[in-house]
Amino acid sequence: MRSLKDLSPQEIGKVREEVRRLRKEGLSYSKITEIIKEEYGVGISKATVMRWCKGESDPLRKVRRINFESPSLAYVVGVHLGDGSVSLDDRYRYRIRLKVVDREFAEAFAEALKDIGLRPSLYWENDSSRVGRWVVEAVSKELYMFLSGPREKLFEVAGRWPVEFLRGFFDSEGSVYVDKRNPRIGRIAIGNSDLEVLELCKELLEKLGISSSIYLVKKAGDISYIRGKRYRYTRNFYILVIGRIESRKKFAKLISSTIPRKQKKLFKFLEL
Template structure:
């Protein structure tokens, strides 16, 4: 039998409402505790039932209630949570929702989305000698925390109502433009993730909501090696990439969804512009502006006067 601490907010609310309904029927506190145990498989003491029914104690007084009705901001937060976002329950009772990323615009948008949900946030730049500096934004709210950690269907329902914002949150996290510029010039958009359920849902959203077709490819098997900052590790999951590969669909993605990150969006728009001209000229102009690095093409630094 579960304890009250193991219930999420919605489960606790149902238990409290049921206890009050039974009390209104004239049932004793001891009997109510027994009935609650049978119906919800949760242990509640007689004194707790009594305090609830008499209005002497309400656990929700300590919880800041926010609206979790489908909205653009909630859909964006869900997309980020399913991508680069993280959740942590601290010992001091705080329920943290957090994002760290190198692109300030991305993190600021996540911060603004949390604030639209009436969640106070902190925002700043984290310095780390072992890696590139990253921006961060975080907020604390038990309702949102438990919602994000709850059934996947409730997240997908919000995403389906606000597909653009959901996809923006997800692609801002784990999506990127891929440019091939050696013997030919090709522009694609990719999304890397290990969650097949999420990727299959994303495929469906892109196709049914935007008419964008994709191809899902497994890139790494669990246990295969990977080198990160000079250290070799092994994948602990299978990895996949969802490709938007048709040029017209890549253009539709850029126009109707796009990236919040200026770095990613400008790269995608530059490549799409060059895709309209002859290949030889496109290659020349691309390499004048971009240089190939370990993680793809990056914009060349401006020449000093």
């Protein structure tokens, strides 16, 4: 049995509307609480039902709502499935965060959060253990619960706005290689250990007329050295590769990147 604090603002809104509808049909407050418990699995007090019906309280009055009809939500989802993170801190704040080296990437993510209704903060964080990074942070229970919720909902958003989703995921996990002597030799790659997400990307790319292939490059247990440090892969690691010239050109035109160093390499494909 869930309580109201366990619900997202979207769910609370549905329960509230159902409560009001049932009251208009003449049902008693006690009967309404029983129906909500049975149909929604939510425990709600008779006093709360009474206040909602009389308009004496609004559970969403101070809640900053998310615009689920904005293409920027797809960019946020793409970043979340890459470099982004969500957490519940010790002050019970529902945080959405991104830490990256490229300021332009951080600014693009902050702008996307603004577009869907949040008020993100952007700041520089020095870290003695690694290179300093730009940090974007916003607080939203509704977005936290959405990003932490059923994956099919995230994939549904990606399918509605594939370009924005792919741009967000590429900004997070993508790389571009162009041979300096022969720009015809190159590739666009997206690496991740989540095969399901890469398969989604491949499917969305195909719908945009961009061909790609997925390869297993590291198996769980393999050892790799990054910046002199030894790492052991705990999961299989895959890359999605766009190698054909026409597909690379189309990717550069349709999707591109918010990060200048990646944009510069992508634009080389357009010069062929």
